[in-house]
Amino acid sequence: QQQVKQSPQSLIVQKGGISIINCAYENTAFDYFPWYQQFPGKGPALLIAIRPDVSEKKEGRFTISFNKSAKQFSLHIMDSQPGDSATYFCAALGGSQGNLIFGKGTKLSVKP
Template identity: 90%
Template sequence: QQQVKQSPQSLIVQKGGIPIINCAYENTAFDYFPWYQQFPGKGPALLIAIRPDVSEKKEGRFTISFNKSAKQFSLHIMDSQPGDSATYFCAAAVSGTYKYIFGTGTRLKVLA
């Protein structure tokens, strides 16, 4: 089944903390895993993405960890700031198509 499970549904951290958002999939026909950040009333914005042949990717304060054997990937936000408060979606691109399957989203709040 083409599904991406995302957890937690919501997350509250203190400024400077490291929130971690997890996603898991069952179908192996995924070949690209992006993360999106969405602020209220705005469209999702691509944050960072990874391919399954890479175990970790860092861009600024954002890191994706990818465990191919466990079919899991996660987003870490280092030194989180109140401005990071948003909803985060993981996604997976279905091989051989142009389609993406989205996770259910995580609402993050970073307290000042």
């Protein structure tokens, strides 16, 4: 019940295309769903996050879509750029003290 399942494991997209990464969770007590971006050799960096009272959040080229009834959420990267090439992790807030449960990550490669 504490798992967050993420897919796909890897993704190749052409420059200008849309990258879509999906996550699913089981624990309905989760109430905060961030996406983190990680470049090689760096720590995860918060990209965008959503709470379950909204169905969509957009920040620039990044959009989170949230389906509470299906317990699924996804990250859409519009107009994908080579600089977006990184590993993306979805996560869910799993406890009252803010410990995040991470998905296994998606390695995104954007081809020029």
